[in-house]
Amino acid sequence: MDIKFPIFIEPEHFIIKMKLGFKILTPQSTSHIQDKFLIITVRQVALYLCFKDVLFNHRVCETLANAGHDVTFIRVTVYETDFTALATPKGVKAHSVNASTGASFERFEAAQSESLFKEYSLFDSQRYTGSGVMFMLETVVKSCENLLQNKEFIEWLRRERFDLAFTHMFEACPIGLIHHVKIPSWVWLNSAPLLDFVASSVGVPLPPSYVPPMVMAVKDSMTFTERLKSFVGHGLLSILYPRTVTRPETAMFRKYIDPNFPDLGELSSKAPLVMVNSDELYDFPRPTLHKVINIGGIGVDFKDARNLSGEFATAAEKAKHLVVFTFGSIVDMTKMPESWKGSWLAAFAEFPDVQFFVRYKSNDLKDRIPENVLLSKWLPQADLLQHPKTRAFITHGGYNGFQETLSAGKPAIVIPFFSDQPRNAELAEKLGFGIKIHKSEVSKDTIVSALREILYNKKYSDSAQRLMKMIRAKPVPASQLLVRWTEFAAEFGALENLVPYGINLNFIQYHSLDVTAFLITFIGVLICIVIKFALICIRLFSKKFRKEIGSKPKIKKQ
Template sequence: MSKEKNFRNSGSHVLLMHRVSQILQDHGHNVTLLSNRGRSLASVYVSFFLLQLDFFEDWFYTHTHVKYESENFVNLMEILGTRCSYLLRRCDIMDSLKNENFNLIVVDAFDFCSFLIAEKLEKLFVSILPTSVSRLDIGLPSPLSYVPVFQSFLTDHMDFWGRVKNFLMSFVFSVEQWQIHSTFDNTIKEHFQEGSRPVLSHLLKKAELWFVNSEFAFEFARPLLPNTVNVGGLMVKPIKPVPQELENFIAKFGDSGFVLVALGSIVSRYQSPEIIKEMNAAFARLPQGVIWKCKPSHWPKDVKLAANVKIMDWLPQNDLLAHPRIRLFVTQGGMNSVMEAIHHGVPMVGIPVFADQHENVLRVETKKFGVSIQLEQMKAETLALKMKQVMEDKRYKSAAEAASIIRRSQPLTPAQRLVGWIDHILQTGGAAHLKPHAFQQPWYEQYLLDVLLFLLVVTLGTAWLCGKLLGLVARWLCGARKLKKA
């Protein structure tokens, strides 16, 4: 199996960070990649921390409830915090990192351990957010009237009750963020001296730049700060011809074209025999060919593969999405896959399972790029109807192509934005000029609570004074009348 195939069979975080590493190397930077698989050193200008990502996937695989649940996610972060303590105790790794002449550290925002290591090394760092910007509180202005809170499953078009829900969900989100951050408290206490212990919420705002793996052809428009840069589409590479084996298979179906099915590295491992059976039966009802990323070793022995279906352990997803005869992409809704589909203007059927996938598929539906179906509701007839709906209703294809035009027509590519901003940070020695003073203000100043309190005191004081003066005037007038009558 080629190196590309090896990485394609890794998880989305690994793929994204490896791609970022490649882009920077292609533009002349020397890169060290630190991961739980190992580390290679060179004359380094930029360092990457790619921690715990394989463990993250294994954890989801061993848990039965794979949907995003706050309690499960907090438990995962507690485990990552413990593993982070172990890494920080590794004097051999930490000392060698300190001895390297890093100019900049690039961290994956999923694992907070990366931020703590950057703080230990006292180096500038930028962060890669693999998912939507709403996933973390990084200090962005978020008007609740049109910016949906993560896991609220709202759009930017909210009615009155939607705004009520969004307002209440903002408190739930804040509590969940606090719970998640607190899972690293013991690690921080163990490895940082009292008086200089970082606060995770402050560390997030300390990042010089935030690179977000999304863009506004997909996201709901919202305010960003100058140090927040959308780079969705980094995974899109120059198109290569698909292997002849696949080209021969596609040719069998002529103008009917083909459907690509790829449910991601983690979700593919959850495909039970029942789910595989239902999906196979659904694909058998289509006139199109179906190329399905599904390990042959996972295929149930009692299920006969549909005549129009080809299963593969690995497939060139980007190249297949660019193929002129593709008609539909069946995806789990991971951000990398959605960005690739948007780039190539391919409509989708989303089968979300966990984490941000439900939010991503909600946006796919809202933007009319496709429809969704829940994994637990997977039935052959339902899935077949959903797929036919998207392929036969040209509005989905038109919306996907319009999004592709928006994405492609931007003046700079995602890779150019990434490299250009990193070069800018290296040349200017940081991004203080891109961060608002609000990051240094206490919360009561940011929300003008001190100003409101002052105005309230002045208003109440003035009202009290006016009342007293009116009372004095009234008593004086009453006294004057009594003297007149006397």
Template sequence: MLTGSMFRYYFLQSLAISLLGHRCSGGNVLLVPMPFFDSHWFGLAKIGQALVKRGHVVTAVVPVDILKKRQAERPDFHFETFEDNGTGARLKEVQEMYFSVAKTMSVYESFRLALSCTEDITNHCDMLVGDKDLINRLKVSQYGVVIFDPIFPCGAIVAALIDTRVPLIAILRGDLYFLGEKATGVPLPPSYVPFLTCDFTDQMTFVQRIQNVLLWTLAPTMTTWLGSKTYDGLVRKYISERDTIQSVVSRTDLWLHRTDNVLDFPRPFMPNMVQIGGVNVQAVASLPKELESFVQSSSTDGVIVVSFGSMYRTLSPEKSEIFAAAFARLRQKVVWRYVGEKPTGLGNNTKVMNWLPQNDLLGHRKTRAFVTHAGYNGLCEAMYHGVPVVCLPLYGDQPANAARVVARGLGVKLDFSTVTADQLYQAVIHVLTNNSFQETAARLSRLHRDQPQPPMERAVWWIEHVIKHGGLSHLRARAVDLPWYQYYLLDVAAFLLAVCTAVMGAMLCSCSFMYGVFWHFCRIFSAKIK
């Protein structure tokens, strides 16, 4: 029988355990998103929303001028703001300009455009990390983890300023400055790992392997220099003279890669690199009433979904007429995400919308094909729902994504800059009437769905794992800390070469000595005979 004092003891103990358990179940998460590429923000925000549902407090750092927009998108988030003096808006303008001419720009012109943005990116990051009031507020909040995108590694600088002990997580599809490759020490053999932005597969010809080697050699050299030019000055200014952006990013505990084993080609991974491709795919919701009626009106012919993503919604008048003419010839209904003046050749079967519920449409039983720019989020949704694809890649990783679609048999690829109405019409008909595309799409969907954890659950589990243990330093490869000559075993090679040289020299000296002795005795023996 419990006494009063014993009862109070067990009650207080139970209450303490309960409170501690509640405290451990949630943590403070800080997101430092990019000032451009809205699709990256959408992916990051979806992960943040999943963390909110798990009881975490999620805070995002955004410029003052977009605060209301972000609050409307994610009312469950907390926000910290800073004044960016218009740098974010200017970067968005450059981004829009780049999208409009991406297919006509050479690699050199693209690099020059990226170089021209350096000053605004540097200033934008400087405004963020130089806001002392903001940094002090972030320090007081005691965040359990900071999440950033390596394309905008300013988040790593923020984490170092808050507290170098705060765990750091990177979420990425591509690594513009190749900080991750050095930070993880992962080997990427160019013999079968195609460069991210080129349309090679993992089965390259001899000429393609030559090109791939050159890309893996030259591109990292140029963009690493660009990253240093953009961020190293800020690192020296706010952290220390001996640090660089590479050393700051190398503190990252976990790398969440938006890649997938079904769609992407196999490549080496380190223990602190986790694949979360398809993290954007959600359960299918009902369509709005008007859109559902339009989809149902397609009868047995079905629906074609057309979208070029969140950042490329308006086509040139000439291109929009080409697309409209191709769609008008189809028996299927077409739902097209399009902003701007309607093309004059728009068919009665085509519905244009400023925004469309892409995931819900692709998951609808009447959807037959997806016409897209081959953005990775859209391709993951199409693969998950088993929908064949017609790709018209524009820029960035999209040509590589389209190459993966073709290699896997999920769809076909067209050249956006030269496509005609007839070519687009024939491509759509081809994926609709060729059963191999439907069968492959269904098979890839089954493969992608057959995972121990859905990608979002996996991402959340790993983030919580980092928060729970205060970092995952035991997963970091020693390669990160090795000097380059040790990583490539040049010191070992030099030692072995020296040993081999010494042994060969000793052997040569011994042979020379033995030959001299032998020759000497031969002369003595020859003289005695005479």
């Protein structure tokens, strides 16, 4: 039976209770006790804006429960409208918490729908306001105030005496709450690759010369202009998160909890562990820290596909090749511009021997679709991707689909929209298993060209197969990293020995600008001294030379 606290918010964070008492484990062994975990997620924010966040957290819950831990999952609602979340993983206790702030989900949905099919630059404010990102952040920050006034929940949390907490990447409020109720250890969970503000907070270096901001659509090899944008972008993004999240929420803690409450930015910088939904085998190589644990692909099984049924089986049986096309749960394909719809259908008609499976929720195209196109409101995506006839996946580049594509060893055509999707598209190209199409370039010709290249150039499928084999042969699986590091952090607490001293340095010290200025000044002064000395020597020798010339007797002409 669900426990309903009056108010609680935050997107995607876990709080974990563990009964300490560990033994040394061999690689084959598991914990000899049952640890108790509490996992909290905001239902609507993550379900619509970042469905991958909800799914990723469910997979983490399930993995911990399967390892023998007692997991409690709290689902939190923020908007007035409620939605059905994913089914609770087996072995996980689910509680429901109402944290509605009165915000309109319809407003958020409308703002996002209007912006998805438009192209924005990195510095265009519409990239953030139009997509609903700023609205989401404002809603979450406002909900923090409700949380801090919910004394019943806070006291319950304190009484439970949790040993470890997970908190989601977008929020700082639970970090303060963890500190307030004295939970001894916590993990900062990223449902995407390592976010820039998380990296900056915990001291991971962000050299803009080859580590661009996540929302920037470039590879790690950049032109001068791209490096300039990367440099400026990192600077702007480093200001955005403190101004929109940590500072307002710190003020709330000082208002409702303690006037001397620590700055949430300082608390976040000392995160014992950071767990990231990424994998070094399919990410851009970059600087990192020992505390950053890659658990990408967790819960993505490498099992053989189940047999297709119904209309999917019939269509697959008749076709020579299969292509799967979906923009996931975030992008409503029915709201594509008419020019896009016509371009896709016309392009698909150029490949009569290929069966296209398209996730599409409306019937407005039923009289226009070619014979080789099957529209469905739902697709057995994993089964289709692993089907032996499948040759490509057309996707928006969301991280769930990105990982499922790699686990199936299939090449991809990526049309990114926002967030980490442009980065993922660049990554697919760099790794050799994908082709990117910009939103502004969607047309019949570009689609046909990309399909011909991905279907008939073997290098893409070869690269995808190689990556699949590397992932499956990885020495330590993500599930083991999650369980073992979580237990380790719960046993040893804050893990101060993993905190880099760099978080204590100011901008000038961190970048050694004072040292650089000193060396430039020293070398400049040294050069001036050498030049001055040289000039003095030249003058002395020139005077001596003139004197010697003047002292020589003149020879009279006969």
